Amino acid sequence: MTTKTDVGEFRSTQSDVYTYAKGKQVYAFWGLIPLTRTKVNTPSHGSCQVVTRSNFGDFLITGLTGGLISTHTIKIKANRNQQLAPSPGAPEPVISASGN
Numbered sequence: 785m786t787t788k789t790d791v792g793e794f795r796s797t798q799s800d801v802y803t804y805a806k807g808k809q810v811y812a813f814w815g816l817i818p819l820t821r822t823k824v825n826t827p828s829h830g831s832c833q834v835v836t837r838s839n840f841g842d843f844l845i846t847g848l849t850g851g852l853i854s855t856h857t858i859k860i861k862a863n864r865n866q867q868l869a870p871s872p873g874a875p876e877p878v879i880s881a882s883g884n
Contacts, residue, residue, distance in 0.1 A: 824858050
């Protein structure tokens with residue numbers, strides 16, 4: 785299962801796409817209760833794509849625990865040509881993963 789969400793002008797600008805950040809979200813009881821609140825950094829310009837998916841390792845963890853523990857992999861993808869230097873002292877925007 786893969787979910788892709790475009791943020792800002794990600795889709796309208798065509799260039800090399802790279803993985804900006806990664807994270808892992810962990811749930812209990814078949815995804816009903818989040819055990820971790822993963823905070824994944826996003827580019828300062830705000831244009832990115834959030835990809836949430838279950839890969840082989842995630843399915844393996846879910847299968848071995850009978851669904852009591854399940855995980856999802858989160859990737860933030862950005863366009864190379866939109867890399868802007870962040871303002872000195874400015875915090876990076878953060879996306880908090882919650883829900884399925």
